[in-house]
Amino acid sequence: MENIKHVFFDLDNTLWDYRRNANITLVKLYEEFQVEEKYGFTFKEFYPFYYESNEQLWADYRDGKVTKDELRARRFPEAFAEMGLPNFEHALEFERRFVDEVTTSNYVVEGAEEVLEYLKDKYTLHILSNGFEEVTHSKINGSIVKDYVQTITTAEGAGAPKPEPLAFQTSLDKAQAKAEESVYIGDDWIADMIGATRMGMHAIFFNPLNENHMWIEEVPVIEKLVELKEYL
Template identity: 45%
Template sequence: MIKHIFFDLDHTIWDFDKNAQETLHELYLHYKLEELGLASAEAFISTYTENNHSLWADYHVGKITKETLRAERFSRTFIQLGIHPEKIPQQFEDDYVRITPHKKNLFLGSEKVLGYLKQKYTLHIISNGFKESTLIKMEVSGLNPYFTNVIISEDVGVNKPDKAIFEYALDKAKARKEECIMIGDSIEADIRGAQGFGMKAIYFNPQSKEFPDDVKWQITHLEELLDHF
């Protein structure tokens, strides 16, 4: 019955953490953060990643705005690591947002799986990512040819898990719920969002994290989709 497959982008196809780490290593050197007192790039990246994931979780459900997320993720990280607010590099966030979307690391098997699925199904993206960054990622990583629609929450005015973004996506796809399935890494945004709307969903869980019992379908590698579709 499935005719349309909706994918999340960040952390599902586009390897957000790997691309972010590359950028942060470059910026650590560029801004000479060791001289500010940050002796370890790895500790900086680890602290940032934890803060960023927490803030994105709040952003998904509307607790904070895009502006708050961008303002806090690095300031919070620098302060936690003992850097006085006046010494935080003011252009750091802007440079990060400018550089990171041009990174091209995808999850292993992405192009193979998308190439296979595109022959049998109509593929779409539903992303809570920032619009300008999402469009760059899609173009630079060569993902546009695989997807018929790229639905971005900023265009819709609501984020996953809000039912309205799934309604909007199905309207754009001219599809019915029973013909659709959502694949993503976020239990709250992707899986709960799709299920709450009445769509099937597959949890992409590359780190094999524990997950709720009512999440019935999970994969740890994208190539597992080849066995199911």
Template identity: 50%
Template sequence: MNTIKHVFFDLDNTLWDFRKNARFALAELYIKHDVENRYGFTFDEFHPHYHESNESLWALIRDKKITKEELRDRRFKEAFNNLGIDNDALAKIFEDEYMETITNFNEVVDGAMELLDYLKPKYQLHIITNGFIEVSKRKIETSELNGYFKTVTYADEIKILKPDPRIFDLAIEKSGANKEESIYIGDDWIADAVGAKAYGMAAIFFDRLDENLQMDGVPTITHLDEVRNYL
């Protein structure tokens, strides 16, 4: 990988610890709206239902089966319904407040800052994210990640999501890079690893969930420190 000049990253769960920050934000909302006392379910009982709903809906977005607006309409409603709470008004309150609350928490993935400090003197760094644009901007600007990236490409800019090659095209155009001198690092097998490889860009799969997925020419890592073995 001696020809690499540009390193592109996914944002959520690759650098910015979405799962951890989401849990903090949801726990705060759960207390604020007195859900346990009102309905008898603890936060620890609720959280797996939210996680399952959110992850499955984001997969449907990636596969172009639903829109982001549908995700926002459904994720808390489904989570509460599956828990046994039938309250659409509460679900809407959670969705409205969640988008603001989550960026009050800015934990980054273990090893992220050490890796960025290692890479920044050697490469131009960039982000490509499928996340909501305004929320993603706040995640970067209010966290330790701020100041490390030459460009950030938001799928919302053109309403096209990874792994669609057009989002990679936009990122390459904005960065002034070319794909032969670029590498992409992300934790979603389809959107990140398969998407970048199909586009013709080198890729590293960050296997945070121990999915044990493999593709010829795509190294797999389980901790960000391991990127140093390739760059």
């Protein structure tokens, strides 16, 4: 890719390892709330219900179907209900504790530090995340990511989630960057690749789970972050 001056990253599961960090926190809370002892469901049985609820609600947030407050109010109640515990009394407290504590684990995605170190002297690096303002900054400030990025933009701060143009334009403006001189790297095809290319940015799709996606000829697909060195 030629004439690139700015590299924009998604945060969760692109640089900050949300899956790993969330799993650590969920295991801790599941044990603390004694869910298995009281109701007979193991954490292994619970996790798929949480994962499905979380993924669907974040997709709905991306698509403007739910608000931040609705997402937080529904995530764990719906997960427990689908598991067979429709009246789990601690569901909202579980949510509050999860949000408070998930950022105490700050593992980054494999290869993130190597790639950031490689890119830092070649480009100006930025974050554009659909995450909420306070939590996003906590994740970044508690991890190595803070040492590399110059600007941070969230959907909440921009007033619109990716793939909405306002999210990308707000991030570009904050970075004082031109779309044609910028590349966006993320793991959500709709929010990240469709959103970025529609703005005239270059894009690289990070697809570590080998998920199905559409095809855009100009958008490379990588499964490991270190593969970015082949393009940048």
